[in-house]
Amino acid sequence: MPHILLKAKLSLELPRINEHLRRAAEALPSAVQPLVRHIFEAGGKRLRPLLTILTARLLNYDNEDIFDLGISLEMLHAATLLHDDVIDNAPVRRGKPAAHTLFSPTAVILAGDALLAEGNVLVTRFHNAALSHCFSKAISETCAGEIAEIESQRDPLVSLDRYLSIITGKTACLISSACKMGAIVAKAPENIVEAAAQFGENIGIAFQLVDDAIDFAREEETGKPSGGDLKEGKLTLPLRYYRESLTEKDREDFDEAFRGGNIPDDQCRVIAETIRRKGFDNKTRTYANSFLEKALKALDVLPHGKEKELLHEMTEFVRDRKK
């Protein structure tokens, strides 16, 4: 049975992580609390806090305040989701109505700002300059990744390098920072901090690649409409494989429709089916595995311990994730 250790650990840690998130929400201005509770209670895997906690413990840091460090990145993550939702005007987030459909865009923007600010405060309370620097870089790179993604929207010619740099910025950087901050707070030597960061960056890239593959899975499996990225004009890897498989004529038609952002729903469905039938989603997962291998190599550098087994299992969780 896979991930049994991870599941057992999660069942122990998740309530504490959620309790800390609840308390952090209570420290925010009361006006934004309902909105922040909405986003926290909508779920989420709490991957980032868990990575910080496991990395720190593996490196012999187990103070209670590790939860504050862990949730700081979850708060930053939630802040980006809130601002994204306003920007994308997406109706659904984590299977529930997106925040801006229930609250005003003003409240959502400010709640995002407040979450980011309070996450930052949690980190600076450690009075550890390297931690603060790491967190500030995480904010800045995540933000740059999102901007780059929007810049490349509806561009069928975006290069693979550019796509990788976008997902590194918007997703992997934060996950990398989660591991790195766990190592920094544990006062690990430089090579260990770097290995933790590399581990995180590579599972982060793999996580997003798998996410991009799942985006074309059947709605019955994921509970989300299939092909959302296609509709949003994101040339993710499965879609890139699809586009490359087209004849020159079909590719020109696809490019025109992709640029126009007006691909009808039934055509989106056909494209998603083709991607699954031709296995472009699985090919994306195979590519993701190459990053997971890099993650495991980085993990080798870290000392042995039961948290290392959990981190190892986490790469399997990222690999096998179906929704």
Place this chain on the structure above:
Amino acid sequence: MPHILLKAKLSLELPRINEHLRRAAEALPSAVQPLVRHIFEAGGKRLRPLLTILTARLLNYDNEDIFDLGISLEMLHAATLLHDDVIDNAPVRRGKPAAHTLFSPTAVILAGDALLAEGNVLVTRFHNAALSHCFSKAISETCAGEIAEIESQRDPLVSLDRYLSIITGKTACLISSACKMGAIVAKAPENIVEAAAQFGENIGIAFQLVDDAIDFAREEETGKPSGGDLKEGKLTLPLRYYRESLTEKDREDFDEAFRGGNIPDDQCRVIAETIRRKGFDNKTRTYANSFLEKALKALDVLPHGKEKELLHEMTEFVRDRKK
């Protein structure tokens, strides 16, 4: 001739501050650079950088990197202006078209996020935990102040304490942090850091009170439409004095219209004229002076030096400002 020292100093420092802001803008994702240049080039008094620089120099810190510290708060300030403009949907900022009327709200939200993130990075590069903590608190309190202001919008019964706490959060906290960070980077003792923070907080409160008085000045004097705060449903001090001067019946009518947010333009003009005629704007300035006195008392604690004279002049600048 008043403020002659300050003006001379500004004419020396402003080009360097602006040069650093230009360079900081170039470090941002290229997509948001035009927007960020727009907000920087629209002007601004650069009060915050100047306060950081002067405070640090007075306390014998004069490294070139003081400009980076100074502009970090200007970047945070610009970020809040950008998010505010989207939220308020205000057509004009600093006498020029507001950013979101020229760029998409998406770009404005992201440019704000990027500015805040990069300002934060500039601070964490100092590898000084107290500086990072101060900056993170500045973000968080500024954000809370803005949320509180929106919560109190169109509420004619908002208390004076609440109003003061709003302007402390949204304006004075950042100005206080500007002075405090100058003292922290100079490794000043705790009582000096605290005096610098107090100086900043009190001129910050005074600055906003004067701003609120200026809001009811004639358009010919300021270049801005008179009574903008009234239209936005902000019960600022001049408006509070006006409301308190009304008969019970008139006050009920005012409250109803204020709550509804539907005060017609010609009535706004009449109210602005009444505020000027009855001197409620000047009464607000008198109240602001009480905070400037507190600022000067805090300034007394700081050591002597030519920057102290400039900081002294700055209180006069805040007091005498007409637009």
